[in-house]
Amino acid sequence: MAVLPVTKLGNPILRKKCNPVMDFSILPQIVEDMFDTMYEAEGIGLAGNQIGLDMALCVIDITHTEEDGVPHVFINGEILERTGEYLMEEGCLSIPDVRFEFNRAERVRFRYQDMEGNTYEDEFDGLLARVIQHEMDHLNGNLIIDHVSKLVRMQHRKQLREIEKTEKSLLAVK
Numbered sequence: 001m002a003v004l005p006v007t008k009l010g011n012p013i014l015r016k017k018c019n020p021v022m023d024f025s026i027l028p029q030i031v032e033d034m035f036d037t038m039y040e041a042e043g044i045g046l047a048g049n050q051i052g053l054d055m056a057l058c059v060i061d062i063t064h065t066e067e068d069g070v071p072h073v074f075i076n077g078e079i080l081e082r083t084g085e086y087l088m089e090e091g092c093l094s095i096p097d098v099r100f101e102f103n104r105a106e107r108v109r110f111r112y113q114d115m116e117g118n119t120y121e122d123e124f125d126g127l128l129a130r131v132i133q134h135e136m137d138h139l140n141g142n143l144i145i146d147h148v149s150k151l152v153r154m155q156h157r158k159q160l161r162e163i164e165k166t167e168k169s170l171l172a173v174k
């Protein structure tokens, strides 16, 4: 078990489009660490670049809700289609204590691989579709702050600057 530090706003890896996973043999340890890290941080989803890995994978667990019964690992995911729209407030482990309300698609058609490299195509809706879109944003270098207006970002400017400053000082030490 390893709980890893979560990369925060200001870390350049969060702005990178992550590379596809090619070597599936290294996944079991990485995925275990990602679940440990996500549970410790009390998150419901975590993307590879949030633990500093340039790898297109994410873990999701919304089993605390009635909506879904199992945790998920999605490798090399791609959203093929988005339909509907709904408004919800979202937070992000990489931008602590900041929440924004914005629209995302209600339903997605999603193609992904499992840890053995098998390819699937499924439809997801509700909270799971929401979290998939959030994690796919991460793996494409996007963040929740990109979904809100400049005005809304300005309202949180102090908090956002503080997170960036802390992250950059941590990076400078490394």
Ligand SMILES: [Zn+2]
Residues within 6 Å of the ligand: 091, 092, 093, 094, 134, 138
């Ligand atoms: Zn996030």
